[in-house]
Amino acid sequence: MHQLWGFGTAAVDFRITTADYGEGYKEKLLAQQTVALGGGAVANCLVQAARLGCAVGWLGKLGHDVIGQQIIDLLRSEEINCKEVLYSQTACSPFNVAVYAGEGKRRVGGFLLPNALQTLTDDELFTLSKAPQKGDWLAIEVGEIPLESCLKLARMVRQKGVRVALDVDLDPIRQCGADQQITEALFAAADLLIPNIHSLSSLYGEHSPQELCRLLYDRFGVPTVITAGADGAYWIDRGGDLQHQPALPTAVKDTVGAGDAFHGGLLCALTEERPLATAVLLGSACASLNCAAFGAREGMPDRATVDTFLREKELL
Secondary structure, X not given: OOOEEEEOOOEEEEEEEEOOOOOOOOXXXXXXXXXXXXXXXXXXXXXXXXXXXXXXXXXXXXXXXXXHHHHHHHHHHOOOEOOOOEXXXXXXXXXXXXXXXXXXXXXXXXXXXXXXXXXXXXXHHHHHHOOOOOOOEXXXXXXXXXXXXXXXXXXXXXXXXXXXXXXXXXXXXOOOOOOHHHHHHHHHOOOEEOOEOOOOHHHHOOOOHHHHHHHHHHHHOOOEEEEOHHHOEEEEOOOOOEEEEOOOOOOOOOOOOHHHHHHHHHHHHHHOOOOHHHHHHHHHHHHHHHOOOOOOOOOOOOHHHHHHHHHHOOOO
């Protein structure tokens, strides 16, 4: 049985709630409540896949600190393989801080801090590349890890027959500081492109999800899935036909982590050798169910819950 691996951020998300004095308020605020939750786009994706019964593992680097231990404990509690994780003696583990104002939880901002993921060496990338095997899927996240490192790992594992899915979580130009050449080289090293609609505006300008899906497919010639929030997902398989999966209705409490849940369901299905249309539907169900709870992972469903949800909507 093939496995799903993830190379990207596994973190602790500190969610801070403050009073809401309006968007123009600039003075200090005392936090009224702080909650620490598991986070990171790739880690969230792996959690969702694991809850669906997929064999998964995380490839990354942490610091020798309490945050790193918390990250490992959370991943292991989901039965995610962390045996390949590397450690830095000097850099801290990944974490971010998200601030919400008032009872309505108006999101003020989210902040990612420099950490051990940005210190990976070529030798460490080679060590990580040994874990995935032929036929496995590796989800690579465009986010905190330098794109040069992502590209090197993608090329290493593809030489072994590992299939690469590229999750473009952050804008590679505006947020990651990469250039078009390295970004497109990374895209060309993938077997599947799974960006969100907002992540590529600096690279290709503003497009509808349909237009962006077609642009990427025509440019790189690989299956492409664009997530577009409430508009659902658009995808093109190897046949070249553009298709649309509407978002599945549910009571929405929090959309944070919905895209990660989608990718977890999608990649779990592909690891099981399901057709892309089936994988997109499974991902859509996971995303919808996850929106019913507050927190990136708290609403991620298991397989039985997903199957029941799809049967109720007469989609299974």
